[in-house]
Amino acid sequence: MKTTIPPPPSHIHQEQSLGSGVIVSADGYILSNYHVVEGADEVKVGLPDGRGDVMAKVIGTDPATDIAVLKVPVTNLTAVTMTDTDNVQVGDVVLRGQSVRRRADGDKGIVSALDEAVWSGGLRDFIQPTPRLIRHSGGPLIDTEGRLVGINTFI
Numbered sequence: 001m002k003t004t005i006p007p008p009p010s011h012i013h014q015e016q017s018l019g020s021g022v023i024v025s026a027d028g029y030i031l032s033n034y035h036v037v038e039g040a041d042e043v044k045v046g047l048p049d050g051r052g053d054v055m056a057k058v059i060g061t062d063p064a065t066d067i068a069v070l071k072v073p074v075t076n077l078t079a080v081t082m083t084d085t086d087n088v089q090v091g092d093v094v095l096r097g098q099s100v101r102r103r104a105d106g107d108k109g110i111v112s113a114l115d116e117a118v119w120s121g122g123l124r125d126f127i128q129p130t131p132r133l134i135r136h137s138g139g140p141l142i143d144t145e146g147r148l149v150g151i152n153t154f155i
Contacts, residue, residue: 059071
């Protein structure tokens with residue numbers, strides 16, 4: 001018996017990755033994770049204000065810190081307020097922003113370490129909450145006043 005394998009279709013649409021991000025400017029800049037956009041031909045962003053999905057352009061990435069900067073062609077977005085991370089201290093309460101509305105009690109932690117060396121490259125300037133709050137990477141890590149402290153990473 002001979003088996004014939006048909007040739008692959010000329011175009012296959014495949015969703016490569018799902019992730020989240022945080023709007024950091026009213027004119028459409030978004031921070032997310034490198035691993036979310038890595039190798040993507042297209043990046044589509046679902047806006048939280050009911051405007052639907054829009055195509056985003058990857059402006060820049062830093063694989064070493066797992067950060068990606070995206071830009072959507074939309075204005076008048078509600079951006080998160082950022083804080084100076086020099087003010088973050090061990091013992092501060094932090095929240096994983098994605099689920100604050102859903103289950104704030106399960107998504108809060110205490111900053112347990114700052115400037116932790118991560119990976120073998122000795123990268124610095126990371127905030128480590130305890131317990132580890134990263135269930136969905138790319139979303140905001142916020143303080144109790146609702147200000148952006150960082151971007152969750154290392155899923």
